[in-house]
Each structure stands twice: as C-alpha cells, then as structure tokens.
Amino acid sequence: MTEVLVLIDAPDGKVTKPSLELLTIARRIGEPSAIVFGAADNGVLAEYGAEKIYTYDDAAYGEFLVGPKAEAIAQLVTETSPAAVLVGASAEGKEISARVALKTEAGWIGDAVDVQADGGTITTTQSVFAGNFTVQSQVTQGAPVISVKPNSTAPEAAAGAGAVEAKTADISDAAKGAKITSSKEKAASGRPELTEAAIVVSGGRGTGGDFTEVEAFADSLGAAVGASRAAVDSGWYPHSFQVGQTGKTVSPQLYVANGISGAIQHRAGMQTSKTIIAVNKDDEAPIFELVDFGVVGDLKAVLPQATDEVKKRKG
Amino acid sequence: MTKIVVAVKYVPDATADRTFSADNTVDRVGVDGLLSELDEYAVEQALQVVEAGEGEVVVLTVGPDDAADAVRKALQMGADSGIHVSDEAIHGSDAFATSAVLAKAIEKVGDYDLLFFGMASTDGGLGVVPTLVAERLGLPAVTFASEITVDGDTVKIRRDGDVATQEIEATGKVVVSVTDQTGEARYPSFKGIMAAKKKPVEEWSLADLGLDAGSVGLDAAWSQVQSFEPRPARTAGEIVTDEGDGGAKLVEFLASKKFV
Structure with a gap:
C-alpha cells in the first residue's frame, strides 16, 4: 500500500477533529502518514490509523505564513511519492496545499466534501455555487493534493503503527517573506468551532441585536453559534461567526436559523446542512423554502421555550 | 509614488441561476456577470493607499469579453487604468492556469x-489565486x-483568524489579499462614471x-471535472405557526430526528 500524506492541525498539541477525519479518509486510499509541524499527540494519530508520523521542528514554521510548510511538504512528496496529499480546507490549509500542488506540478482539488478511491483512481466531490451543484473531479497529473472540508466524514479509530520519523527540510529565504510579528489567541467561547460543529444555531436581523436566546438555545444543544451578515454588519456579533458567502460555509448535521430571512448570501454558507430548521416571524421568508421544519413566530418566545424543553428532556 | 495592481x-x-456549460466549465456567457463583490474591497483599499500619498491603481482582469465590465466598474470607483487579458485559449482555465496568466501580465506591467487581490472570488471561492501568483x-x-x-516599502496587515488575531x-513587492472586514467599498460617483469612460484599458492576448x-x-488543467449535477x-x-407551543414543537421535531 502506498503512503497518503496527511497534514495534521494540532494547536497546543491537540489533534483537531478535521485532522482525524483526514486520517479516516486517507485509509480509503492507502496508508496514512501524518505530517506534524511542532508537536501533536502521537498516540491519537496512531489510534486513528497513522502508520508513520513525520515531525518537523523549526522555528520558521511558526514565524512565517505558509511558505516554509509548503516547501517542507513539497520536499516530502518528492521523497515519498505518495498516492495523495490531504490537507484541511482552512484558509491556511488551502494556501499550503495549492502551493504544494504547484511546486510538485500536481493537480489540486479545493474544498472537497468527499474523497473516494476506486483502485488507483481518486474521485473527489465538491459542492459549488452555494451548494446548488455537486461536482466530481479527478486529478490528471501528479499525486493529487486535496483540501478537504470539515465534517466530510466521521472520524473512525483504526490502530496504526504511529512510527515517528523526525524530518528536516531546506527552507529558502523566499519562503520566509511574510513574517508573523504578533499573534493573540482569541478567548475561547467554550463552544465548538463553527465549521466543525455538528449543530449550528445562528441568529440574524430578527434578534434585534440581542443573541441571548440564540446562545442559550445553542448551549442547551452543545452547538456552535453563527450569525448572518446582517447581524455582523450591524456589529451585533463578530465577523468570525458569520455564516454565508463572505463568511464561513458550514455543513453540520443540524442548522437552526433564527430571525434570518435566508438571502442568497446566507444560503451560500449553510444550505448543504443535513437538517435545517428556521424560526422567523415572516411566514414568507425565503429560508422556509429550505427547511425540514419551520416555526413561524418570534424567536424571543420560541427559543426560550425550546431551550427549557431541551434541558427537561436531557434531564 | 506607489503603483498598485489590483x-x-x-x-x-x-x-x-448559475450553471455549467456542456464542457463542464462554469457558464460565463449565458449568465449575467459583474465585478466579484469581494474584489471591490481590494480596489477600495488600493485606492485608499494611493490617496494617502501619491500613486496609481491599475486594475487587471483575465476573462472573456464581458469581463471588461469588471474593469470598468473598478475604473468608475477610481482606478486609473485597466488591463484586460482575453484570449479564446484561456477558456476553462482553473485557478492554477489563471494564476499563470496573471503572473505573466504582472511581470509585463513590471514597475x-x-x-492587491480580493480574498476569494464569489464563484469558485477557493481563495488560492493570490497565494499562487505570489508563489x-x-x-x-x-x-x-x-x-x-x-x-x-513595508506592508503590515492584521488578520482576524478563527483562533488568533495576527x-x-x-x-x-508584496501580494496582499483583502477581506470584506477592511471596510465598505465606495460606490462609483456620477463624476467617477463619466471619468471612467476616458481612462485607458489595454487589451492583451496570450501572445502579448x-x-x-x-x-x-x-x-x-492538472485536474478535470468529470461530472456535475444539480443538488436535489x-x-x-413542515411549517408550524407558534401559538404558544412553537418551542415545544420544535424540540419534538428534534427528538424525532434524535438530536435530543
């Protein structure tokens, strides 16, 4: 079986759920080899199938934007001739993977929502035009470099050898052009990350600027909180929580839109969610065209009752 | 003097109704087009940099004949001149080929x-063209x-990422990609619209x-679309009207789907 290189994201050493999803997908193609810049919990990587763990330890990876990581991975591709390279579809992941593809003259797939292997052929699925179309693609040259969106599969444990191999790479000066001079971690909200969450509860214009009910309902479900562009543009909620064309694209198991009319801008970011619920005062809001279940009513009344009911059922 | 190419x-x-053509490429002819909204922020920021000192803004696009509309919009906003790279052979180019054409055009501009780039387009939306051109x-x-x-000659940016602000x-010479968080993009004024008619736009082909x-x-392309299908x-x-029991009904639905 050939290697499949998987770029691991592990802030503070903790391997993220999307990285475990990548390891799971990698096993459909070949033997997963994890790539770790800095340190990660190697036990978890082995538990989810990593046969090898390539570790890179150089200050340059943290001091500069994507350049050094892209060079290191491109060199590893040349050295190992993998069947594919899988990277998470974060902004950084897409930049790194696109550069790796260019350096190795290999086809690149962005924002895949599914990756299937049939013999030696890898076929990817992407969701485009606000989720209105799915597109299936294949790479025609080189080892496919694929950036995969979170929630594209459920992580499944399968023991791998987890053999650690420390690597070094030749980093050019050109790769060290964009220097990170300061980095301030955002305060943790205690809620799941928006693009990774299984449930997203979001609020829009209908909140009138007060997200109390939306947040309380989200917390009762253990959900992430999102916001529409109207709410973000009004300064009611930070931009990093914006769901939509110019914000995050989410595809959770359950999406609950509250006081959101459902303009194309918003639909672009959420309409591939598996189950959609909306609460809106306006029974003609376009969001109701998308929903599996809708409540025509005031979120200020509906959500607190729903929150109490969820708490009651959860005991 | 600062010369910015956007x-x-x-x-x-x-x-x-965006769709595809028979050859699995994005239909760029049968559907009305416009300047990608996210690029307006890049034009705006370039104009602000130049207006704070001295310089010029050159707007560059690669695309079919109608793509001239995108250049014109940027000129109306205040850019000084335009370059439109157009060639039959470019049809169907992916982000990689597009970045190659842009890079060559930028080299030809030279000085x-x-x-500046928008953070991503509003159609493909992958956001990798800036990084590829830089590469x-x-x-x-x-x-x-x-x-x-x-x-x-130093450019500093603030990036509001998901986990950190950097x-x-x-x-x-630096490539900058601009998000919509940089501030509202201006609307073309009447004066700007009139002035844009006299601004020079060069047409370049691949041979150029x-x-x-x-x-x-x-x-x-190094990757190929095999098929596309509209999402079902x-x-x-089920839509219910809240009569004091909307929240309870909502949770009943959640329970029926095993979410609670």
Whole structure:
C-alpha cells in the first residue's frame, strides 16, 4: 500500500477533529502518514490509523505564513511519492496545499466534501455555487493534493503503527517573506468551532441585536453559534461567526436559523446542512423554502421555550 | 509614488441561476456577470493607499469579453487604468492556469510596488489565486487582511483568524489579499462614471504575454471535472405557526430526528 500524506492541525498539541477525519479518509486510499509541524499527540494519530508520523521542528514554521510548510511538504512528496496529499480546507490549509500542488506540478482539488478511491483512481466531490451543484473531479497529473472540508466524514479509530520519523527540510529565504510579528489567541467561547460543529444555531436581523436566546438555545444543544451578515454588519456579533458567502460555509448535521430571512448570501454558507430548521416571524421568508421544519413566530418566545424543553428532556 | 495592481474577477451574478456549460466549465456567457463583490474591497483599499500619498491603481482582469465590465466598474470607483487579458485559449482555465496568466501580465506591467487581490472570488471561492501568483513570482504574500498599513516599502496587515488575531508584515513587492472586514467599498460617483469612460484599458492576448495557448485552458488543467449535477431540491418541510407551543414543537421535531 502506498503512503497518503496527511497534514495534521494540532494547536497546543491537540489533534483537531478535521485532522482525524483526514486520517479516516486517507485509509480509503492507502496508508496514512501524518505530517506534524511542532508537536501533536502521537498516540491519537496512531489510534486513528497513522502508520508513520513525520515531525518537523523549526522555528520558521511558526514565524512565517505558509511558505516554509509548503516547501517542507513539497520536499516530502518528492521523497515519498505518495498516492495523495490531504490537507484541511482552512484558509491556511488551502494556501499550503495549492502551493504544494504547484511546486510538485500536481493537480489540486479545493474544498472537497468527499474523497473516494476506486483502485488507483481518486474521485473527489465538491459542492459549488452555494451548494446548488455537486461536482466530481479527478486529478490528471501528479499525486493529487486535496483540501478537504470539515465534517466530510466521521472520524473512525483504526490502530496504526504511529512510527515517528523526525524530518528536516531546506527552507529558502523566499519562503520566509511574510513574517508573523504578533499573534493573540482569541478567548475561547467554550463552544465548538463553527465549521466543525455538528449543530449550528445562528441568529440574524430578527434578534434585534440581542443573541441571548440564540446562545442559550445553542448551549442547551452543545452547538456552535453563527450569525448572518446582517447581524455582523450591524456589529451585533463578530465577523468570525458569520455564516454565508463572505463568511464561513458550514455543513453540520443540524442548522437552526433564527430571525434570518435566508438571502442568497446566507444560503451560500449553510444550505448543504443535513437538517435545517428556521424560526422567523415572516411566514414568507425565503429560508422556509429550505427547511425540514419551520416555526413561524418570534424567536424571543420560541427559543426560550425550546431551550427549557431541551434541558427537561436531557434531564 | 506607489503603483498598485489590483487583480479582479468577472463572475456570474450569485443571484442569477448559475450553471455549467456542456464542457463542464462554469457558464460565463449565458449568465449575467459583474465585478466579484469581494474584489471591490481590494480596489477600495488600493485606492485608499494611493490617496494617502501619491500613486496609481491599475486594475487587471483575465476573462472573456464581458469581463471588461469588471474593469470598468473598478475604473468608475477610481482606478486609473485597466488591463484586460482575453484570449479564446484561456477558456476553462482553473485557478492554477489563471494564476499563470496573471503572473505573466504582472511581470509585463513590471514597475509595480504592490499587488492587491480580493480574498476569494464569489464563484469558485477557493481563495488560492493570490497565494499562487505570489508563489509563481517568488513574492511574499500577506493574505486575508482585515486591516492594511503601508509604511515605506513595508506592508503590515492584521488578520482576524478563527483562533488568533495576527499581525503580519512583509517588505518589497508584496501580494496582499483583502477581506470584506477592511471596510465598505465606495460606490462609483456620477463624476467617477463619466471619468471612467476616458481612462485607458489595454487589451492583451496570450501572445502579448509570451504564453503558449497550450499551457492554459481546459485541456492543460492538472485536474478535470468529470461530472456535475444539480443538488436535489429540498422537499418542503413542515411549517408550524407558534401559538404558544412553537418551542415545544420544535424540540419534538428534534427528538424525532434524535438530536435530543
């Protein structure tokens, strides 16, 4: 079986759920080899199938934007001739993977929502035009470099050898052009990350600027909180929580839109969610065209009752 | 003097019925198009940098004939001149080939100081063209800027990421990608619309850039779309009107789907 290189994201050493999803997908193609810049919990990587763990330890990876990581991975591709390279579809992941593809003259797939292997052929699925179309693609040259969106599969444990191999790479000066001079971690909200969450509860214009009910309902479900562009543009909620064309694209198991009319801008970011619920005062809001279940009513009344009911059922 | 080249894209209108052509490429002819909204922020920021000192803004696009509309919009906003790279052979180019054409065009411009891009297009939306152009030109890229400060030959940006807020800087010729967090983009004024009619727009072909037609376009791509299909329409769900029991009914539905 050939290697499949998987770029691991592990802030503070903790391997993220999307990285475990990548390891799971990698096993459909070949033997997963994890790539770790800095340190990660190697036990978890082995538990989810990593046969090898390539570790890179150089200050340059943290001091500069994507350049050094892209060079290191491109060199590893040349050295190992993998069947594919899988990277998470974060902004950084897409930049790194696109550069790796260019350096190795290999086809690149962005924002895949599914990756299937049939013999030696890898076929990817992407969701485009606000989720209105799915597109299936294949790479025609080189080892496919694929950036995969979170929630594209459920992580499944399968023991791998987890053999650690420390690597070094030749980093050019050109790769060290964009220097990170300061980095301030955002305060943790205690809620799941928006693009990774299984449930997203979001609020829009209908909140009138007060997200109390939306947040309380989200917390009762253990959900992430999102916001529409109207709410973000009004300064009611930070931009990093914006769901939509110019914000995050989410595809959770359950999406609950509250006081959101459902303009194309918003639909672009959420309409591939598996189950959609909306609460809106306006029974003609376009969001109701998308929903599996809708409540025509005031979120200020509906959500607190729903929150109490969820708490009651959860005991 | 600061000369900024802003790369912009002509995209199918997101409010229209966007679709594909028979050759599995995005239909860029049958659907009305416009300047990608996210590129307006890049044009705006370039104009602000130039207005704070001295310089010029050159707007660059690669696309079919109608893509001239995107250039015109940027000129109406205040850009000084335009370049439109158009060639039959470019049809079907992916982000990689597009970045090759942009990089060649930028090399031909030559005497630029900064390169501005929107953070992503509103059609493909992958957001990798800025980083690919930087890779090809061997330039530093400071991407996803929420705030941009140009100080001499140093560019500093603030990036509001999901987990951290970062300050990033680079010197010399720098690629900058601009998010919609940088601030509202201006609307063209009547004066701007009139003035744009007299601004120069150069038309370049692949031959003008010294690029071989076979190196771009659909057949040269390193990945190929096999098929596309419209997403099945969502079947209409159950809608209830809140009569004091809306929240309870909502949770009943959640329970029926095993979410609680």
